[in-house]
Amino acid sequence: MAKLTVYNIRVCAVVTIAAFSYGFGASVFVTSVGQPGFFEYYKLDPQSLHTADILSAINATFFAGCGIGALLQCWAADRVGRRGALAIAAAFSLVGSALVAGSVHIAMLSVMRVIQGIGLGMLLALVPLYLTEVAPPKHRGVLTGSTQFSTGIGYIICSFGSIGCYHATNRTLSWRLPLALACVGPLGLLIGLLFVPGDLENTTQEASKLTKCSESPRYLIWQGKREEAWDVLKRLHHDPANLSESDAGAEFTQIMRQVELDKEDKFTFLKMFQKPSWRRRSMLAMALLFAQQGSGVYGLVNFFPLSVSSLGLTGDVPLILYACLVTAATIAIAFAMWMVDRFGRRALLLTGFASVACVLFIAALLQWKYQGSSNKAGKEACIFSIFLFIVVFQCIDAPTFVWASEIFPTGIRAKGVSLALFSYFVGVVTFSTPAASALQTIKWGMIMIYAGFCVIFFIFTYLYIPETKGLPIEEIGALFGDSVAVHLTSDGDGIVEEKQNEFQIENSATVAGEKV
Incomplete structure (x- = not known):
């Protein structure tokens, strides 16, 4: 079976700068809202319902831009390749982030966040697409x-940086500097795409020099560039213990034959909803990413500083708690990443939706009991319940992106991920836009609504989401009724059909020899 190499990890580390850019860019507005200078500059009352409506609108337009970007990435990814699309998205994000940082009016800020969102939405969709294929x-x-x-x-770097900015003597700098720092990620990605350190496990001069970040081998085969794809696969899966490179060869053969089989179909959005197996995949991926947002994660996290303020905590305390919250979430993601290949996508999703529903019911009851009271222990319990929520939510977060990215064939993978991430951002807008107002009006009732959605999505996952753990992505189509050209052996070093043919030939030769 192909091993995880140093070069593979380095390439993925470069590409995930795109996801870092999205995390920083999405959270920077949350932390800016927590700065007193932000409200002073734009002449907003942080306690008014009018301000809550404005913040909700800006939040919604940003994620609407992200949804547009998620759709646009499939055109770029199929036209100029996964690597080229990442460069385009990074440039768009860089320009948008700079314009957001320079906004002088609340209307300008809202429009510029849309532009920034388009670039960041493209980046977030491209990362799982690329990583799945390598x-x-x-x-x-x-x-x-x-x-x-x-x-x-x-999220972590942005939140802790904003704590430092909170204490800046220049109140405009305290919220504008974090917005400007959102340019760093896209700029770093553009630089990283130009070169990546070679595979240090291979000590030859050719292999260890600085090279461009590799294009997806599956995209290259789809474009008929087989020799280039073979070179990329060898570098990605180079194993000094396997000089014959049989694992890379077997994967190359499987990809090539599956692509040849798949090319008998047309690859359009219309065809994705006409062909039953593709329609099922598209609908399930869209539903699952939408369902993820039904937990209310963006609504509860993005307006966490405001929620904490409503409990009577002021100053930099809401920002510190927010930083601790996203740190706890990221640590939990690391555990979820470890578990998703061991226990499976489906098992983690079922555990996640059930756990999140229970935690949200408890959080709603605590908010009902203690919000607006002077009970210190009760307020601490309310805050702890949100921390517990974000930790168990990671059982949903990581598997949804993995599952939605791996279920599509190469020819429609970019389009499939586009639809899934567009649905994701529709879910963000749907469930988070009313959050700021709802948390001030119906309060704990909104959390109870999120809990109810999680129960519904647990049932949906149990009934319709199949397990994909450990399967080569060319073989996942069988779960949805598609034909698979060839299958990899259990060790990943050969093709099952070829082994069977060799066995049949040997048997035939043996029988013939016995007859003679």
Whole structure:
């Protein structure tokens, strides 16, 4: 079976800068809202319902931009390749982030966040798409799951940086500097795509020099560039203990034959909803990513500083608690990444939806009991319940991105991921837009609604989501009724059909010899 190599990890580390960029860019507005200077500059009352409506609108338009970006990435990914699309998205994000940082009016800020969202939405969709196509089957969950881990790192750095900015004597700088720092991630990605350190396990001069970040081998085969794809696969899965490179050869053969089989179909959005097996995959991926947002994670996390303020905690305490919250979430993601390849996507999703529903019911009851009271222990319990929520939510977060990215054939994978991530951002807008107002009006009732959605989505996952753990992505189509050209052997070093033919030939030769 193909191993996880140093070069594979380095390439993935470069690409996940895109997810880091999204995490920083998405969270930077949350931390800016927590700065007094933000409200002073834009002349907003942080306690008014009018301000809550404005913040909800800006939040919604940003994620609407992300949804547009998620759809646009499939055009770029199929036209110029996964690597080229990442460069386009990074440039778009860089320009958008700079314009957000320079916004002088609340209306300008809202529009610029849309532009920034388009670039960041493209980036978030491209990361799992790329990682799925370069990862070995046994490690696909942890590599693709690193999308969310890198997003979490972006949240952490942004939140702790904003704490430092809170104490700046210049109140405008305290919220504008974090917005400007959102440019760093996209710029770093553009630089990283130009070169990546070679595979240090291979000590030859050619293999260890700085090279461009590899294009997806599956995209290259789809474009008929087989020699280039073979070179990429050898570098990605180079194993000094396997000089024959049989695992890379077997994967190359499987990809090539599956692509030849798949090319008999047309690859359009319309065809994705006409062909039953593709329609099922598209609908399930869209439903699962939408369901993820039904937990209310963006609504509860993005407005966490405001929720904490409503409990009577002021100053930099809401920002510190927010930083601790996203740190706890990112640590939990690391455990989820480890578990997704061991226990499976389906098992983690079922555990996640059930656990989140229970935690949200408890959180709602605590908010009902203690919000607005002077009970210190009760307020601490309310805060702890949100921390517990974000930890158990990671059982949902990582597997959804992994599952939705790996179930599509190469020809429609970019389109499938686009639809899934578009649905994801529709879910973000649907469930988080009313959060700021709802948390001030119906309060704990909104959390109870989120808990009810989780119960519904647990049932949905149990009935309709199949397990994909450990399967080569060319073989996942069988779960949905598609034909598989060839199958890899259990050790990943050969093709099952070829082994069977060799066995039949040997048997025939033996029988013929016995007759003679």
